[in-house]
Amino acid sequence: MSKRAIFEEVSSPKAEAAAPAPVRGREARGAIALWLWLLAALVAAMVLVGGLTRLTDSGLSITVWDPVMGAVPPLSASDWEAAFEAYKTTTEYQVQNNWMTLEDFKPIFWWEWGHRFLGRVIGVVWLVGLVGFLVARAVPRGWLGRLVVPGLLGGVQGAVGWWMVASGLTGRLDVASYRLAMHLGLAFVIFMLLVWLAMRIRLDEVEALKARRRRFGGMGWAGSLGALIFLQIIVGALVAGIDAGRGYVDWPLMQGQFLPSESFDLVPPWRNFFENPALVQFCHRMLGYLVLIWALATAVALARRGHPRIRAAGFWLAGGVLAQVVIGIVTVMHGSPAALAIFHQAGALVVVFLLMRTKFALAYPSETRIARGRSR
Structure with a gap:
């Protein structure tokens, strides 16, 4: 029986077969x-x-x-x-x-x-x-x-x-x-x-667990912004459903008024929020401004986290919201032609994608290294 070296590598068929699994x-x-x-x-x-x-x-x-x-x-x-x-x-x-x-x-x-x-x-x-x-x-x-x-x-x-x-x-x-x-x-x-x-x-479960341990806040900002964006999408659907985007083509006012005088003409009053073109478009405009303000605030809050990917995701999201607001204004001022209206709807998809990317970056932050006083 031959002697075996102390540091001899030992392998088994089972180990070799299991190695490629990952x-x-x-x-x-x-x-x-x-x-x-x-x-x-x-x-x-x-x-x-x-x-x-x-x-x-x-x-x-x-x-x-x-x-x-x-x-x-x-x-x-x-x-x-x-x-x-x-x-x-x-x-x-x-x-x-x-x-x-x-x-x-x-x-x-x-x-x-x-x-x-x-x-x-x-x-x-x-x-x-x-x-x-x-x-x-x-x-x-x-x-x-x-x-x-x-x-x-x-x-x-x-x-x-x-x-x-x-x-x-x-x-x-x-x-x-x-x-x-x-x-x-x-x-x-x-x-x-x-x-x-x-x-x-x-991400496998081990990678996901490690990423979750690197979390350092910010989900509240992204979550609240996501709720506002989703509500804006719903109101936008109401605008499309009653063709509310074609009746008021001036901006920033609506037929020379901040809130059109006919905004509450329907009875009972709650119907105006679903069926009155004046009030529905007014709500869509005001909510758009709120989404933009909140997106900019979110970008600033996430930038302070010091994580480069999270900071970039927040700025991209705010930029997407700003572009979407501009597209919406242009669409309304041209009477919502089909080409601009569908471009505006495509913009909503882009904004939602950027939102999900930002939330994922917050939920599963990538590993960063500190070099020369900065995170990279």
């Missing part, structure tokens, strides 16, 4: 992150297509909700005639669009069909991706529930979308603005969740 784990997390980013991009596109559907008054062109067979558009002349005849039963057609021919109807039909079809695509991408990762056993421990939630919310969003459309098929000229606000608000919730998960999945 690499595979990082690769799996990276793949899931890409999938989540793809879903977030599709949801952002869905928001913009939905905005254009609203701006082109196309939302009521399809009067039925069929999650499965509804994916198939009209394929024959008789199919198109049937779809057009169904649209003719709506109040929107009878009061506003009775001049339309079948050829006029087709463009608005395609906008609504495309909006619904994109929703189906998002559902398929989510389901196929999730099943694929489960089959490959790539889902990290404790993450299955987190990855299921966006899909469940997507299903709820489809139901809310039909609930919104249905409000315009019961004698109204358009969909109920508060239902539109709920529909858009939920879309932004899904977008924010996907962005957060896409950033968080890249």
